[in-house]
Amino acid sequence: MGGVADGHAEMGDVSDYELSHHVREALKSVLLGDTDEYDQIIGNMHHNVRLVPDEVAMLVTILRALAGAVSYIDVVHHRSLLSSICGMSFWNYGPDVMDALVELVVALASSSGKYVDLCLDMLVSNFIPPYNFLEILKQPRGLAKKDQVLTRVHSALKGIADLVPLAPSRLEQIVRERVPNVFSKEAQMVVYVENMLMLESGDMGELVGNAMLFELVNRLIDLDVEIGWDEILLDDPSKGIFEMELEDMARPVDETEIEMDEPQREYSGRKVLWGNVVAQKLDTLMVLTFDHLQSCFKNGRLVQVFEVLLQSFQSTVLNAYKSKFAQFVMFYACSLDPEDCGTLFVSRLVEIFKSTIYPQDWRMSAVAYLASYLSRAKFLSASYVTIVLESMVDWCSKYCENLSSGEINPKVHRVFYAGCQAIMYVLCFRMRSILAFPRLKSQLCNMPLERILKHALNPLEVCLPSIVEEFLSQAKAAGLFHVEGTFVFHDLLESELSRAFGGFERLDLFFPFDPYLLKKSDSFIRPNFIYWSMVRTTYDDEDDDDDEEGVSDDDEANDGVSNGRGPMSYEDDDDDDDFDMNLSKMSITPRNNTFMFGNQDNQRMRMPSRIRPSTSPESL
Template sequence: MSKTGILKTAGGASKPSNKVQFRIPIGLKSTLSDYVKGQDKRLYEETVSLLRDYDVVDDDLLQLLKEVRSVVSILDRRVKFFVHVFLLIPWAHRSGPVVEEYQKFLLDILTAHNYYIDISFEILVKTFRTVDPSASEDDPVPTAHERNVSTNVHKVLRDILRVIPLSSEILVEQCKTQYPYVRRPAREQELYLGNILTIMRYQPSLQLELLGIVISKMILLDVNSPFDEIETMEEEEDEKDVSSTAVDDLDATSTVTSLMGGPLIRRIGGTGMRHPLANTLDRKIVRFLAYTNSVCLKNRPAEEKEEIKRYYVESLEELQPAFLVDPEEMADSNQALTQSEDKVVDWVRCKCLYDDLKDVFSRLVLPTHGSHHVQFLMFYFAAGGIQDSKNQQWVKLASSYVSLLWEKASSPNSAPVERVAALNYLASFLARSKLLPISILKTSLTEMCHWIHSYIGRQEYTESGALTRECENRNHSVFNSACHALFYIIAFRHMFLSKTTQDIQFLQSLNLSRIVTAALNPLKTCPSNIAKRFSSVVASLQLAYCATVMEANARETIPIESNSTTLSTLPVLSSCFPFDRYALTRSDCFISPLFLQYQGSEEKESPDDECASEDEDGDHFLDESPYHVPRRVRDVSMSEVYGTSPGLMDLT
């Protein structure tokens, strides 16, 4: 009698798998019962080992699930090791009957033994990071495999939250704990973000907490992607791309890779980023802004399709196909954003999302130093990124954002550093928001000037009646920042504020001359570029004359005494306007149509204004600025993109 090897069939052919076949445990109910009673631990341990060490095919898993569901009542803490191992079996990618049976099992066990919720949510949320092994880094998110997995997981999560509402706190905590590290691949982070946004669809009560998690992780990417690093890497790639063309007899891909010292991030349509963290942030911002449009727009698919789509991660094409065009074409025509006739906004949902985002902005973004791009999520909402052709409801969002910033800036209960940051945000938004109504701009300038004049009136005399010493200016950082914000807005927006006689009369009512000549001397601590351009504008409009004050400030070299009895000079305050620049290439198509470029004055400067820069409207000024736009990021001249913004810092 011939003997057949354990890996041979009767016909002599080898089995395709090199793993030992999984044996379904027999009498699972009796095995668990005996273990609970302390009668037979060996069979229980063998069963756990089989589940842990071997792959289970769909048919075997389906049979196991049915048997385990029949003994849910005894799956208490005494057999928690068995339950943990069973929960770890991959299931979301399997056939429909297995997925359906597993979802029923999960609901049964969590309903009967709610202390398994933590481990269950940990395993479920971890699947949000599961990337399709056959997908490359640049393939669209999600693939069919990733979508199938996310759909199955979200359906069971929705059912658990409906049956056990208090489990939502555990879910939020797991979403925070399982969030990928900032240096993980961009695809993994984008897929995870898409799943978090999907939870917000069917569980709106968690929207605020999940937004906080998402924005905080974006901030980590943002502060670690400074403009100078992005610029350096983009310019290095430009140079080395040119060098690679001179190398012969080498494969093009391997040549570029060797020159860069590592694999390149392939640019889809030339819109990718060389900087790895900036590239990840760019993809996540596109995903987030596309999601906001999908949520806020009413012209989505039919209701029966919408019910299905709520539980899987949508591709960008499904979220908002109108934005998947060339960024420069999008920037040239605002029609895709503002003029679509069939765009109807669900303002109730939009306002809810905006309010939560505004709360997150106040808590996380506003106090953060060194944030470059995340704040543009708020800019997109407040500047008119979500609007339709039938009404101007978005103006209320803009007004609400301006009010928030001014309340922060004018509140004496807020920390000075937070008030200064709010003033910088306010000035930058009022200057850069392209569609902002002039009425909001004038109202903000009026409130700002009223506060400045009141401050000057209170500080004009000390208790002894003497004028306030100039060395005390260092204690008036909020006042100086408010003045700098005012100077910046007027220098930037003077073309819009001086079109008619009524506009000139409005500017005259601001009494800028008193601010310029105040004893606190805000021009002395103002960055030179802002001061020069403001001086030129107000002189040409005959609103105030700053030349004398600026000349006196330039001659002022007398040191002042500090608390440490050493001699020092009054420092020039560094003003950072957060919306002065956007360097991410993919998501730029959302921002460009809303972003106002600086427009210089058409009038000739006064020859008596010696403090004004002779070439202030030229490219030389930008070349000296540390904030100029890298050539690779925007393939246009810098004067065409940002003009000569008075907010740019001067190195001289």
């Protein structure tokens, strides 16, 4: 063994059996106090820089010999050997050494339960390359190396899982513990998340896939909450949510705020999204997540993945304080499959909103998500939106009917007010499209909205004034709530009574699908998203001659086709290179106007002008 371990005897002089025998003897000698041969083995394992062919051959041979002698490795007496094995990085070696290392790690893990966590931890540590490899990953040779490493790491994980039944549950915990924190390098986070997604979609997906999705959402939330709204913009509390959606993007940038390239400074009023490192990391991870969902959709497994995401959403995202972007994972999945994923999402939100088994904050958050989704999802038909609205109105109506008389305390009825506000918010976006179809118009007019709004609970005096004002303006223009030609809420609209009462008990619910502000991942969201500037309101009288003709019930069946060409749909600006210009306007101006389209240049001044930062139900 001495000649072999010294390194440079001819390998043909020693058979595999002889080498395994010598390794076993070296391991046993340690128990007797003789460590010479043992130390030579460890010394060879520490060579990892610019190995010559003979050194590579020696290392491969030693690793394979150790794989055949794992039953002789003792957790107490061979700590330095175990430490050497765990300290070996796949990234430092070529394919032959990596293959031998995989063989050794799998053999060691399966030899005793004592080594399972040790081996799994060693493999997971190889999810992230050494620091000096991070820049190389941007080059073709770096990508090739990454593929070589990760293929073998995941092969080893699968081999251990096949041999050790408890390994997958241990792997889940180790992956969670080793996730890079928000202050890690972006390249490290990206490669780690890629590995998590490889586990989710690979051979071990059935065993650990759910846990990987849950952990991914947790990481997105961790990054998301690090980005404070106060860093993005300062709000004028006197302005409503509609008139704030675009205004901020026109705000000139103070050159002292942030150092950035000149082209960026031209159109970025939101310094955090271009200058905040955490936002850039989140943006990159959102791209990875969206790509993964797209792959799942193509492979016919999106619904399976979405069911897990929905559980994660309910337990993590639903009440995350001021979450701004992580929730768009749900939005994008729904856009890929509105019929299945979208229906699951809406059903869960409606169920949470209506059920008293959930805390009030959960129910208020759920109906805010529901309203924001129905309002912003371009792929939803007017008929579907009307069905969900009818369900929301029905709940609010029954709530009023079952209310016992007594003093009205708005705080006690927060869920009811949240529901009313959600209904009005959706109608601000969708009223004109619903009224364009005779059957849907009849459905809307037959809903007991007026009875709810005139109830003693006075929702118009409690909900956000900007939503109340916009809703009443559109309702008045549409001819709703008229008695003998007089608008029944005329005095409220003209006197701005809700603005005064709104200041007394504001219902500052968030609308979580506000315009998306991450640059790289925006391309996934933008084609499926409705900006307020795209909405034709009922008081916008442009093209009224066309609208007066109405839409037939036959047309209604195609009012929300996913290709963006139905009467209910919104057409995109096809020039994706205009992203920066679109951001500066926070809108996409459609070329061909249909029922809800208007010429942006001719939009009324009451249209939104700046996004309002989402606020949590905790503000109540």
